[in-house]
Amino acid sequence: xxxxxxxxxxxxxxxxxxxxxxxxxxxxxxxxxxxxxxxxxxxxxxxxxxxxxxxxxxxxxxxxxxxxxxxxxxxxxxxxxxxxxxxxxxxxxxxxxxxxxxxxxxxxxxxxxxxxxxxxxxxxxxxxxxxxxxxxxxxxxxxxxxxxxxxxxxxxxxxxxxxxxxxxxxxxxxxxxxxxxxxxxxxxxxxxxxxxxxxxxxxxxxxxxxxxxxxxxxxxxxxxxxxxxxxxxxxxxxxxxxxxxxxxxxxxxxxxxxxxxxxxxxxxxxxxxxxxxxxxxxxxxxxxxxxxxxxxxxxxxxxxxxxxxxxxxxxxxxxxxxxxxxxxxxxxxxxxxxxxxxxxxxxxxxxxxxxxxxxxxxxxxxxxxxxxxxxxxxxxxxxxxxxxxxxxxxxxxxxxxxxxxxxxxxxxxxxxxxxxxx
Numbered sequence: 279x280x281x282x283x284x285x286x287x288x289x290x291x292x293x294x295x296x297x298x299x300x301x302x303x304x305x306x307x308x309x310x311x312x313x314x315x316x317x318x319x320x321x322x323x324x325x326x327x328x329x330x331x332x333x334x335x336x337x338x339x340x341x342x343x344x345x346x347x348x349x350x351x352x353x354x355x356x357x358x359x360x361x362x363x364x365x366x367x368x369x370x371x372x373x374x375x376x377x378x379x380x381x382x383x384x385x386x387x388x389x390x391x392x393x394x395x396x397x398x399x400x401x402x403x404x405x406x407x408x409x410x411x412x413x414x415x416x417x418x419x420x421x422x423x424x425x426x427x428x429x430x431x432x433x434x435x436x437x438x439x440x441x442x443x444x445x446x447x448x449x450x451x452x453x454x455x456x457x458x459x460x461x462x463x464x465x466x467x468x469x470x471x472x473x474x475x476x477x478x479x480x481x482x483x484x485x486x487x488x489x490x491x492x493x494x495x496x497x498x499x500x501x502x503x504x505x506x507x508x509x510x511x512x513x514x515x516x517x518x519x520x521x522x523x524x525x526x527x528x529x530x531x532x533x534x535x536x537x538x539x540x541x542x543x544x545x546x547x548x549x550x551x552x553x554x555x556x557x558x559x560x561x562x563x564x565x566x567x568x569x570x571x572x573x574x575x576x577x578x579x580x581x582x583x584x585x586x587x588x589x590x591x592x593x594x595x596x597x598x599x600x601x602x603x604x605x606x607x608x609x610x611x612x613x614x615x616x617x618x619x620x621x622x623x624x625x626x627x628x629x630x631x632x633x634x635x636x637x638x639x640x641x642x643x644x645x646x647x648x649x650x651x652x653x654x655x656x657x658x659x660x661x662x663x664x665x666x667x668x669x670x671x672x673x674x675x676x677x678x679x680x681x682x683x684x685x686x687x688x689x690x691x692x693x694x695x696x697x698x699x700x
Contacts, residue, residue, distance in 0.1 A: 290306060290307050291304065291305070291306045291307075291328070291329040292304070292305050292309075292312060292326050292327065292328060292329055293305075293326075293327055293328075293329045293330070293334060294312065294315070294324055294325070294326055294334075295324075295325040295327070296322060296323075296324060296325070296372060296376075297322070297323060297485060297486075298376050298379060298380065298485070298486075299372065299375050299376060299379065301331075301332070301334045302334050302335070302336060302372060302375060303334050303336050303337065303338065303368065303372075304329060304333055304334050304336070304337040304338075305337070305338050305339070306337065306338070306339035306340070307339055307340045307341070308338055308339060308340040308345060308361070308364075310361045311338055311340075311345065311361045311364045311365070311368075312324075312326055313361070313467075314361035314362055314364060314365040314466075314467035315364070315365050315368055315369075317365075317442075317466040317467050317474065317476060318362075318365040318366075318369060318441065318442055318444075318466060318467055318474045319369065319372075319440055319441050319442070320440070320442060320476055320482060321438065321439075321440025321441065321442075321482050321483060321484040321485050321487075322372075322439060322440030322441060322484075322485040323440075323485065333350065335349055335350055335351065336348070336349050336350075336371060337349070337350070338358070338364060338368070343357070344357055344358070344359070345357070345358040345359075345360075345361070345363075345364055346358065347364065347367055347368070359469065359470075360469035360470075361467060361469075362467035362468050362469040362472060362473075362474070363469055363471070363472070365467050365474070366444065366472055369441050373385070373427050373439050373441070376429075376439065377427075377429065380429065382431060382432070383429035383430060383431060383437055384429070384430045384431075384533070384534070384537040384538075385427055385428070385429060385430075386399070386401070386427065386428050386429075386430050386520060387401065387402035387426065387427060388400055388401045388402060388408065388424075388426075388427075388428055388520075389408035389409060389411060389412035389424065389425045389426070389443075390412075390422070390423035390424050390425075390428045390436055390438075391412060391415040391416075391420045391421065391422050391423065392420060392421040392422075392423065392483070392489055393420060393492070393493075393563050393566050393567065394492070394566065394567055395489070395492075396489060396490055396491065396492025396493070397423060397428075397436040397489045397490065397491045397492060398492060398493045398494075398495055398562070398566065399428065399436070399491060399493070399494050399495065399520075400412070400495050400496075400497055401494065401496065401516070401519040401520055402519075407497060407499045407555060408425060408497060409425040409426070409443055409444060409445060409446070410445060410450075410453075410555045411497065411550075411552075411555050411558060411559055412424070412425035412443045413425070413443050413445055413457070413460075413461060413475050413555070414457055414555035414556040414558065414559040415559045415563070416443065416460070416475065416477045416481050416482075417456065417457055417460035417461075417556055417559075418556060418559050418560050418563065419481075420481075420559075420563065421477075421480065421481055421482070421483055422442075422443055422477055422481060422482050422483065423436055423438045423483045423487070423489070424438060424439055424441055424443070424483075425443035425444060426441070426443075426444070427439055427441075430491070430537055430538075430541070431488070431537075432536060432537055432540075434490055434491050434540060434541045434544065434545075435488045435489065435490055435491070436488060436489055436490070436491055437486060437487070437488050438482075438483035438484065438485060438486065438487040438488070439485065440482070440483070440484050440485035440486075440487075442466055442474045442475060442476050442477065442482060443474070443475050443477075444472050444473065444474050444475070445461060445472065445473050445474075445475060446471065446472060447468065447469075447470065447471055447472060447473055449461060452501065452553065452554055453554070453555065453556075454554055454555075454556050454557070456556060457554075457555060457556040460475075461473065461475050464476050464477065464478060491541055491545055492545055492566075493545055493546050493547075493548055493566060494516035494519075494520070494541075494542070494545060494546070494547045494548070495547075495548045495549070495550050495562065496511065496515060496516065496519055496547070496548070496549050496550070497549075497550055497552075498549060498550065498551040498552075499552060499553070500551055500552070500553060501553055502553070503551055503552055503553040504553075505557075505561075506550065506551065506552040506553075506557055506558045506561035506562065507550070507551040507552075508548055508549065508550055508551075508561065508562055508565040509548065509549050509551075510546060510547070510548055510549075511547045511548060511549050512547065512627060512628070512629065513542040513543065513547050513626050513627050513629070514542075514626055514627065514629040514631070514642055515547050515549075516542055516547030517538055517539065517542040517547075517626060517631065518642055520538050520541075520542075521534055521538065521640055531622075531633045531640055532622065532633065535624050535631070535633070539624050539626060539631075542626055543626065548562075548565075550562050606684070606688060607680075607681070607684040607685075610661045610683075610684040610687040610688055610691075611660065611661035611662050611665065611680070611683075611684050611687075612660060612661065612662065613660060613661060613698055613699075614658050614659065614660050614698065614699035615654060615658065615659060615660070615661065615664075615687060615690075615691075615696045615697070615698065615699060616654065616658045616696065616697055616698075616699045617651070617654045617655060617695065617696050617697075618634075618694055618695050618696060618697055620634070620636055621633065621634060621695060623651065625648070628644070628645040628648065629642060629643060629644055629645065629648060630642075630643040630647065630648035630651055630652075631643075632651070632695060634693070634694060634695065639693070641693055641695065646668060646672065646679075646682070646683075646686070647686055647690075649667075649668060649671055650664055650668065650683070650686060650687075650690075651690075651695075653667055654696060658699045661683060661684055661687050664683050664687070665679055665680050665683045665684075668683060
């Protein structure tokens with residue numbers, strides 16, 4: 279029979295089992311860690327039993343020096359300063375195990391909340407505030423699917439992990455009094471660095487709850503913003519962010535596109551610029567409900583590099599041929615170019631994403647780059663020929679595009695996407 283941590287205070291060693299994983303953790307002399315984990319994962323039902331039988335791979339124990347986390351196949355152990363810290367560490371490990379056992383799911387680093395019956399995703403972006411915004415949505419009465427990781431099916435369904443959102447402490451002074459009060463009233467395990475916030479009633483999606491994705495929202499947290507603003511971005515902005523921030527780092531690029539490209543072809547990509555999280559959450563929710571998302575063609579906040587696997591080899595370059603800009607421009611325009619073999623292409627709106635199959639590198643081309651790539655698929659062309667074709671296609675003068683086309687050719691060549699024709 280399943281027992282709570284309180285029932286096992288007199289038992290020095292317990293095992294933890296979770297749906298989707300099974301027996302996954304042994305805890306020795308640390309019932310407070312079990313309590314913290316149960317509170318941090320209210321939507322992922324934990325079974326706690328007296329230790330028996332086969333020892334799980336992972337463990338935590340407490341001695342006179344504090345809490346220690348380790349795995350039986352790894353020599354190194356990690357010191358944990360508090361039960362809340364242990365919960366933070368364990369949640370990450372357990373979600374990794376969950377996703378490893380579910381190859382049909384792609385793990386995304388993102389916050390996710392349900393608005394109008396569909397999920398809105400906030401991909402990971404440095405210091406943009408996806409966790410605080412997720413808590414703000416919870417305070418505004420919306421159901422949270424998670425603030426860090428979401429499972430995504432090939433059909434565009436988001437799958438919840440059942441883990442409560444977590445705030446970094448101390449809370450910023452920019453938080454409204456209402457948001458601070460909410461984060462305090464529904465505080466879970468915490469220490470000097472982090473606090474879990476436990477949404478009340480049905481405010482947190484349970485383990486394996488699913489909902490279709492309705493929008494991708496990139497975040498621009500601007501302390502100087504006097505009021506929130508929502509604008510529409512190109513689908514490529516959202517796709518690039520999701521590609522760079524997916525949880526399945528070892529997944530093949532083709533697998534990522536199989537999951538993400540259909541999603542971005544069917545849902546809008548928005549940008550939320552905001553200062554105070556609760557005001558931003560309410561403004562975004564209203565904009566989505568009312569479909570009040572003005573289009574700003576120049577809106578962009580991404581400068582993310584292409585994604586390379588950890589074992590990728592450097593792509594070939596043309597080296598000293600392009601060491602001087604004027605000579606490089608002349609060389610690019612006068613030479614004949616042909617596309618590299620083994621490049622997969624994925625169109626998305628006016629843009630084109632390319633995968634270098636031998637390295638897994640992903641490249642993004644804008645509308646003019648897409649046309650250049652498509653032209654090279656038909657015939658070997660010189661830079662001069664491409665310049666004239668692009669000028670005719672976009673109804674501009676040759677002089678207006680010459681520099682851009684020569685620069686594009688050099689970028690494509692240095693990335694190993696095109697070669698000099700024999």
